[in-house]
Amino acid sequence: MSIRSAVMSLLLMNAASLVAFCAEPTSVTLPPKEKFQLFLLIGQSNMAGRGKVEAQDKEINPRVLTLNKAGQWVPAVDPIHFDKPGIAGVGLGRTFGLEIANANPEITVGLIPCAVGGTPIDRWTPGAYDKPTKSHPYDDALPRAKQALESGVLCGILWHQGEGDSNPAKAKVYEQKLDELVTRVRKELDAPEVPFLVGQLGVFEERPWDDAKKQVDAAQRHYAASHPNAAFVSGEGLTHKGDKVHFNAKSYREFGRRYAKAYLDLAPAK
Structure with a gap:
């Protein structure tokens, strides 16, 4: 075999090995049930x-897992959501999970x-x-949560969530519907x-709130303040990605840290 042939053969073998490695699903070992702390992420x-x-956002932490679309536990790397493939990206969930895992080295986060989106x-x-995603948000979420449990x-x-209810008609009944939703999920x-x-x-400074959005904000704050085991997480100072609607990646990570702090402040014993 010529040197050139030998080199080409070696390159092909390495390429094949790389493809096989990338294609191989990452297996995870679940901890005992009592050390596997689960968090349900819902909204729009x-x-x-x-x-x-x-x-x-692609770095693997073996103690932060996510339940993928197929119902399998896999390492949590962004995007972890799949509501709109090709659009879903960095969110607050992964950073939240990392913060909770760091706060308690004895547990694994799921x-x-x-x-x-848009609900x-x-x-x-x-x-x-939900016609745009051809899904049933609530009816799809509950079986996934029960499987995880x-x-x-x-x-x-x-x-x-709340952007989808920031209009005069929906905003005035938002707190009532939020209360009903949380009560229903807790019971189920x-x-x-x-x-x-x-x-x-x-x-966002570039998009001042109208009265309806202020009403949704007030409803969320009041719900958290008037119910035990609930907390409101501030979005002050976070920035958007240019569309005046969605946070940018840096802000999502910061939001995840804020959610984690709110959780740890609310339930330090847990």
Whole structure:
């Protein structure tokens, strides 16, 4: 065999090995159920995440997992949501998981991503259909959560939503519907005391809030203040990615840290 042939053969072998390595699914070993802390991520696009994915968002932490679309536990690398393939990107969930894992080295975090971009709160009711994504947000999320609970313990519910209800008609009944949603989820998942975290809508200087958005904000704040095991997470100072709607990747990461702090402040014993 000539030197050239030998080199080409070696290159082909290396390329084949690389393809096989990349194609091989990453297997994970789950911890004991009591050490697998699960967090349900629900809401619309700013929970799903629309930030630009960078190298740091692909780094694997073996103690931060996510339930993928196929219902498998895999390492949590962005995007973890799949509501709109090709659009979903960096969100707040992965950073939240990393912060919780860092705060307690004895546990593994399991994220249950179920957010669906563009959904008003009415889509988060039993039987409701979201035509753009051809999905049933509530009816799809609950079975995923129950499947996850076979392996771990639900420790928190993270909610970011409200843009879809920021109009005069919907804003005035938003708090009532949020209360109904949380009560329903708690009952279905047998989680009466699990912390519920609601994140603030984007506060962007270039897009001042109208009265309806202020009303949604007030409803979220009041719900968190008037219910036990609930917290409001501020979005002050965060920036958008240029569309005046979605946070940029840096802000999503910061938001994830804020959600984690709110959770740890709310339930330090957990």
